[in-house]
Amino acid sequence: MRLSHPLIIGAGPAGCAAAIALGRGGTRCTLIDRDEEVGDPLCGGFLSWRTAEQLEALDVNIDALGAHRISRLRLFAGTRSSEVALPRAAFGLSRLALDSEMRRMAIANGAQFSVDTIRGVDSGKAIGSQREWNAPAIFLASGKHDIRGQSRPRTAKDTTLGIRLRLPATPKRTSLIGDAIELHLIDGGYVGIVLQEGGSANICLAVRKSALARAGGSPDGLFAQLADQHPAMAERLGDDLRDARTDTIGAVPYGWICSDTAPGLFRLGDQAAVIPSLAGEGISIALASAQAAARSHSANRSSQDYQAEFATRVRRPVRLASTLWHTAETHLGARAAIALSRMAPGLIATLAQGARIPPVA
Ligand SMILES: Cc1cc2nc3c(=O)[nH]c(=O)nc-3n(C[C@H](O)[C@H](O)[C@H](O)COP(=O)(O)OP(=O)(O)OC[C@H]3O[C@@H](n4cnc5c(N)ncnc54)[C@H](O)[C@@H]3O)c2cc1C
Structure with missing residues (x-):
C-alpha cells in the first residue's frame, strides 16, 4: 500500500504519542x-513526574484512569531499608490502562489504525505479514521488539531479562507498600513494586540471566528464592504467588542510544534509547521522542x-541511570545505596532528578 502520509509502526506510548502530535498538527498518519x-x-508501571507532565500536555488524564499517587522511594537491600521523599509526585498505572487510553486518543485525533506485523523496514518501505507499506516517512516505535534491518546491538554477555507479576489488592499489601515505589536491590538486579489503579501490586524484576540461572532458571524458582532470602519480599508476595501469572521478556539492551538513522526513518521510544528501567523513565523517553520527531517532521x-539531537538530549540521564544500575546490582553497591540514602537523602533525590529526560529548552 502506497501512503502519502507518515506510517507509524507500533501503538505503544511512543507510537500513539506521535500519532496524537501529528494529528493535532494537521498531519494524517x-x-x-x-x-x-x-x-x-x-x-x-511507574510514571515519573516528567512522564506525568508530558501526559498532561497530551491531555491524557491519568487521574481519571485511577493512577495511584507515589510520593516516596523505599530502598531495600537484604534486611536493611531506607526511605526518601521523591522530588515530585509520581504515579502507578498499568500499561493496559495507559496504552488503551493513548490508542483511543490517537484514533480520535485522526490516526488510521491497522493491524499488521512488520517483518522488515528499509528505505521508505515496511514489509508486513499482511502487506507491504510504502510511506514518505516511517516512525519506528516497535519498542522492545526489533525489526529486521533495524536491530539494536546486544553487547552484554550476561543479558538482562524483565519479569513481571501482578498481585491482587489486599489490605496488607496496601499498608506495606502505600504511596512508595519500592526498589528491592538483589544480586544481579532489582525488584520494583508499586500499587496501581484498583490497588493491585505490580511487581517487576530486571535481572541478569546468570541470576535467574542460579535460581534454577525459572521465574517461579527465582521468586521462591527471593521470598526465602528477603523477608520484606516474602511479606509482599504472600501466598498469592502460587496462582499469579508471570510474564517475561529477554535481552533488554540497557544503555543503547541511537544517534544515526536512514533518511525518512524516525526512531522513537525504546527504538531511540533504552534507559535502565531502575530509573522509571522509559515511558517519558517514549513520549519525548514522539514529540520531538513529530515536530521535526512538521518542520520538514x-x-x-x-x-x-534526541541522542544528545538523552545521553546524560541514560548514562547516570546506567551507573546507578551497575552499582545497585552488586551486593556492596546496594548496601552503599542504603547507607547513602540514610546519610544524605537530598543526594538520592538529586540523582532521581538527574535520571529524567530534560524538557525542551
Ligand atoms: C523490566 C522493565 C521495567 C520497566 N519499568 C518501567 C517503568 O516502571 N516506568 C517507565 O517509564 N518505563 C519502564 N520500562 C520501560 C518502558 O516499558 C519502555 O521504555 C516503553 O514501553 C517504551 O515504549 P514504546 O512505545 O517505545 O514501546 P512499547 O511499549 O514496547 O510498544 C511497542 C508497540 O509496538 C508493537 N509492535 C512490536 N513489534 C511490532 C511489529 N513487528 N509490528 C507491529 N507492531 C509491533 C507492540 O505490540 C507495542 O504495542 C521498563 C522496561 C523494562 C524492561
Whole structure:
C-alpha cells in the first residue's frame, strides 16, 4: 500500500504519542500494531513526574484512569531499608490502562489504525505479514521488539531479562507498600513494586540471566528464592504467588542510544534509547521522542537531525541511570545505596532528578 502520509509502526506510548502530535498538527498518519487489542505490556508501571507532565500536555488524564499517587522511594537491600521523599509526585498505572487510553486518543485525533506485523523496514518501505507499506516517512516505535534491518546491538554477555507479576489488592499489601515505589536491590538486579489503579501490586524484576540461572532458571524458582532470602519480599508476595501469572521478556539492551538513522526513518521510544528501567523513565523517553520527531517532521527537518539531537538530549540521564544500575546490582553497591540514602537523602533525590529526560529548552 502506497501512503502519502507518515506510517507509524507500533501503538505503544511512543507510537500513539506521535500519532496524537501529528494529528493535532494537521498531519494524517497510519498507525499499525501487530495486536488488534491493547495488551498489558511488561513494565514496572511507574510514571515519573516528567512522564506525568508530558501526559498532561497530551491531555491524557491519568487521574481519571485511577493512577495511584507515589510520593516516596523505599530502598531495600537484604534486611536493611531506607526511605526518601521523591522530588515530585509520581504515579502507578498499568500499561493496559495507559496504552488503551493513548490508542483511543490517537484514533480520535485522526490516526488510521491497522493491524499488521512488520517483518522488515528499509528505505521508505515496511514489509508486513499482511502487506507491504510504502510511506514518505516511517516512525519506528516497535519498542522492545526489533525489526529486521533495524536491530539494536546486544553487547552484554550476561543479558538482562524483565519479569513481571501482578498481585491482587489486599489490605496488607496496601499498608506495606502505600504511596512508595519500592526498589528491592538483589544480586544481579532489582525488584520494583508499586500499587496501581484498583490497588493491585505490580511487581517487576530486571535481572541478569546468570541470576535467574542460579535460581534454577525459572521465574517461579527465582521468586521462591527471593521470598526465602528477603523477608520484606516474602511479606509482599504472600501466598498469592502460587496462582499469579508471570510474564517475561529477554535481552533488554540497557544503555543503547541511537544517534544515526536512514533518511525518512524516525526512531522513537525504546527504538531511540533504552534507559535502565531502575530509573522509571522509559515511558517519558517514549513520549519525548514522539514529540520531538513529530515536530521535526512538521518542520520538514531531516530524520538524521532529529535522531542526533534526541541522542544528545538523552545521553546524560541514560548514562547516570546506567551507573546507578551497575552499582545497585552488586551486593556492596546496594548496601552503599542504603547507607547513602540514610546519610544524605537530598543526594538520592538529586540523582532521581538527574535520571529524567530534560524538557525542551
Ligand atoms: C523490566 C522493565 C521495567 C520497566 N519499568 C518501567 C517503568 O516502571 N516506568 C517507565 O517509564 N518505563 C519502564 N520500562 C520501560 C518502558 O516499558 C519502555 O521504555 C516503553 O514501553 C517504551 O515504549 P514504546 O512505545 O517505545 O514501546 P512499547 O511499549 O514496547 O510498544 C511497542 C508497540 O509496538 C508493537 N509492535 C512490536 N513489534 C511490532 C511489529 N513487528 N509490528 C507491529 N507492531 C509491533 C507492540 O505490540 C507495542 O504495542 C521498563 C522496561 C523494562 C524492561
